[in-house]
Amino acid sequence: MDQIAQTIIIGIANGMIFALVALGYTLVYGIIELINFAHGEVFMLGSFMALVLITTVFKITAGTPLALMVGQVLIVIVITMLATATLNVTIERVAYRPLRNAPKLAPLISAIGMSFVLQNVALLIFGPANDGVDRILPNVNVLSVFGITNVTISAEQVFVALVTIPLLLALSWFVTKTRQGKAMRATAQDPDTAGLMGVDVNRTIAITFLIGGALAGAAGVVQILYNNTTVWNLGFRFGLNSFTSAVLGGIGNLQGAVLGAMVLGLINAFSDRYLAANWTNAIVFAVLIGILVFRPTGLLGQQLADRA
């Protein structure tokens, strides 16, 4: 039982990081029906940026006083989110907007191209090997406060939740309650009509990329503090899981992406723990195919306009 509880905790923590990245895929797909393959790489560059800020600029270590550490980590999150948001908007402006009216395959190829370009930029700057930082957050079992010692929730896992949950709530509020969120939903339904109604479609799309990029940056910081390591092809590894999460939950559907990410995190953890670790990807995709056969629009359904 303890083992099952532990596996669930591992699965949920991983699912939360997938969710932050998956939202970037699903937001963009919801608006312009483009799979932004470069999104994983924006996340990867975010994790490298966080690593540089943590190790070189702020020199945060396990010995840094807690209050100072919290402040510095918050600054790292803000700087990284701003940087990756800017990068994502630039990618949209340079690689996707000129192809807005081209056949659907053109921006897709452009996205794959951007993905390779960003991977090689990381390879050039940071080299081929994993870069890492030694554990920064205290090595404690948070559950020991409640007298539980046979199941562990680490400080890293709490940190993941503390960053991810508020961001998800803020995003949900932004999309459903604000004027700009309404413009995003209108653009998703029908960009031409939204334009006629006075929505600045280009600006709305740019803001979508801005938000997606910012979430990828936050995920990059979380990733570095949770996993303590990053590498130039990390975006591909996380991209695979996160994109699958978005499809699993119903592409274009924000709640679906979060649910898909949690399900995927749990399947990954349970497969690694109770089945063979090298079969995990096969199992994940078998589940994906199974779900799509019976629920072709994903667990919570697509939220897209029918433009067929």
Add this chain to the structure above:
Amino acid sequence: MKLTRVGAIAASAVFVFAACSPAPGGSAAAPASGAAAGTQPDACKNKVGTSTSEIHVYSSLPRQGTNTEQTDTLVEQIKATLDGQKVGNFTIKYTDLDDSSAAAGGDWDGAVEQANANKVVADPDAMIYIGTYNSGAAKLSIPILGAACIVMISPANTYPGLTKAVEGVTQPGEPDTYYPSGYRNYARVIATDDAQGAAGAEWAKSMGKTKAYVLDDTQTYGHGLAAAWAIHANKIGIEVVSPNKTTEGFDAKSTDYAAVAQKVKASGADIVYIGSITGQNTGKVWKDLRAALPDITIMSGDGVFEKSWYDGAGSSGNGTFLTFGGVGPDQLTGAGKEWNDKYKADHGGTLPATYTAYGNASAVVALNAIKNAATPNDRYEVLKGVMGTKDLDTVVGKVTFDANGDALGGSISAYEVKTSWPPDFVSILSVKE
């Protein structure tokens, strides 16, 4: 319409990701006799170079990614030993080929390795192919080169199945499947993984370990080494608690191994053995194992015996015991020690990488075979020279190949990573075949 779209997206994503994976090794050629070069095989008839002034030697090594730490030094040694050397009227011209690709994460790529072998076959003046670095890549190029009578010398392939059958470690049909032309065209200067795995298991036994969990990266090298370790551990009384009492693969594309570490913890193992190369996400594997099991002993092989592995693993790499299927540069004696001292002096005090000396030895074997061939631009003469190498002085000691092309009398070195890189030398382990 929507269904088709999502289905197509998912299917194409799977396709894209699958296409980016490294190609699996393996060749489905017909079995061969496996005999060493004796009477001239048909593939070797009339294979004399067309140039009257040049002999070409190629190497095929992964020249991107984490491998460059080793292969930059290998290429430097091969070039210094061979390029521009005069043999009779001929000048040796050396060409450095890359068998890695960005799509394979900077590691070897089967399609690129096959293209390299075909390119060399198409050059009538090509006499020797030095490589490969990865055993999986050698599986693909040995038969291609064999069909054109080109001999291969590897400084680093340690998978036994390339040259001999080892129960439980090699696949059915190996090694004959790699020699469809009916003769041997492959030799290596490094000890094989069956010896390294067995020596590592003996070392664990001598530390008093009783329960082992064995993991591998599912590649030819990593799986073979881990399987050899597990088989020998079972024989000498270490209980292997991973499934089926053998090695279990981990997925290098995974983002997290916390659940795998949890499984190892629940098994009650007192040692984890990992067969892998650095580029297979090893930094993360070590970090997750150490987070769940701060005090467990971790042992691994020469696939991670490099600084880039330690840089990725960080302090999680401390307390790791490493074996190397040869003699480390700091332990070389005689001419090897002189070479090591000169290398350090020429490189600002930097130690050579683990395989650097074996790169030098491969080039010396190649040069010796060309120099002693009756006709230095006849592929068959050069092949006979390489396969018949006997008591040749090199920086790693005297090199003699057996009928399979394996170097006789190999050594296994044992190292411990304490708190920094490079690791501390422990001892030379006895080789148990």
